[in-house]
Amino acid sequence: xxxxxIPAGFxxxxxxxxxxxxxTPAQGVILDERSDxxxxxxxxxxxxxxxxxxRNISVHLPRMVIYIAEALPHGAREFIEGHFGVPxxxxxxAAE
Numbered sequence: 001x002x003x004x005x006i007p008a009g010f011x012x013x014x015x016x017x018x019x020x021x022x023x024t025p026a027q028g029v030i031l032d033e034r035s036d037x038x039x040x041x042x043x044x045x046x047x048x049x050x051x052x053x054x055r056n057i058s059v060h061l062p063r064m065v066i067y068i069a070e071a072l073p074h075g076a077r078e079f080i081e082g083h084f085g086v087p088x089x090x091x092x093x094a095a096e
Contacts, residue, residue, distance in 0.1 A: 034060045046076035052096040053083055066091050
């Protein structure tokens with residue numbers, strides 16, 4: 001029996017593909033709620049805004065974005081603030 005490792009790039013691509021297919025329900029919630037604040041994990045927020053930009057998807061933009069629990073990927077804050085004009089804030093409350 002041989003074991004094969006899955007390349008990290010493939011896993012990242014597969015996860016991104018799953019997210020992009022699931023974007024329509026998330027987009028629907030954002031359109032319906034028209035919230036002033038969008039809160040989420042740093043990686044999800046980065047992927048969400050990059051997908052909006054890449055697919056030219058229009059949604060109601062929040063007045064601010066808050067990332068929690070994990071850091072934003074490098075360059076994500078500049079990307080979101082630069083392309084969408086939405087300020088990005090961090091909220092981290094450790095309880096260790």
